């Protein structure tokens with residue numbers, strides 16, 4: 001069985017190949033299609049822990065302060081994610097409201113909390129089963145964090161509002177920019193296999 | 209040493225766990241990943257009837273989403289529905305070309321591309337394919353996976369407008385089209401979950 005741990009199947013072209021050991025900053029690419037298979041990812045849980053704490057602070061800011069203020073005909077409305085959802089619910093758009101609250105609020109919050117729990121448990125090398133279950137959830141949840149899409153949607157909405165509304169950007173607008181940058185350039189860049197390799201390193205090393 | 213050991217494993221039977229990418233041996237029946245212990249749906253277990261039902265349901269919702277307004281502008285008591293295509297045309301006429309293109313790609317083109325790919329997989333799952341064509345299809349599939357979330361743009365725009373435009377003279381409400389669009393996204397996702405997307409790249413000329 002241990003032989004299988006030296007193998008990897010490329011997610012993009014399904015070519016079977018042998019794993020290579022990487023030095024710092026090295027990257028393993030598929031011999032067939034050239035896709036990046038994995039990077040050197042020692043201490044990856046410490047990295048995700050630090051990034052998730054930073055992202056969580058930004059996420060709290062985004063949800064406390066309004067993203068922008070829109071003034072139409074002298075009336076001021078503030079945009080926050082939860083206020084937006086509650087208005088959809090009030091109008092009876094349960095399906096749209098539910099998917100928006102899952103994608104923009106529940107999924108990112110759970111992802112960050114799970115990364116933080118994984119980081120803490122793995123540091124003390126405890127809770128192997130919990131970490132394993134959380135890792136499965138984390139990999140699935142990552143596809144559901146769409147604050148980057150939401151950010152572009154704000155810009156599109158602005159174009160539609162420009163004619164008859166005055167818009168003032170608030171603290172959360174900038175927090176959202178930082179959050180999206182953090183998410184795209186760091187958290188989304190970490191491949192699932194890097195997380196699992198490190199899990200293996202921390203919890204199952206004694207078998208090797 | 210390692211090389212000879214590897215030869216003993218039937219490479220055709222190795223599959224990668226979709227959750228943790230550990231390499232597992234496909235014994236034909238139910239497999240549980242040896243590392244993360246999750247159940248792996250293999251080719252034999254793919255449910256094609258469910259996949260077809262889901263993708264057809266998704267396409268029906270896609271048509272509804274395009275016929276009915278996703279947004280209703282109510283100016284001084286005169287409701288005015290906005291369909292996806294209507295919105296794109298309005299943006300184009302106002303000279304907002306880049307945004308018109310983004311909305312068209314995200315809301316109309318990406319879902320269509322996904323339908324075509326899923327149907328293509330469902331039709332061709334028995335025919336083995338070889339070489340570079342296989343890689344192109346797999347790359348195309350992963351590309352649609354990557355851009356998939358962007359199809360949510362219009363739904364978010366509707367939510368934002370509903371959230372901020374709330375005055376006596378002008379009211380913005382979500383339309384039936386928005387609900388249909390969200391359901392379309394949901395059923396498309398279910399259809400890919402009930403099949404093994406590795407079918408797209410079955411039968412490799414073993415390395």
Ligand SMILES: [Zn+2]
Pocket residue numbers: 010011012013014015030031032033034035
């Ligand atoms: Zn490859």
Ligand SMILES: [Zn+2]
Pocket residue numbers: 225226227228229230241242243244245246
């Ligand atoms: Zn697994």
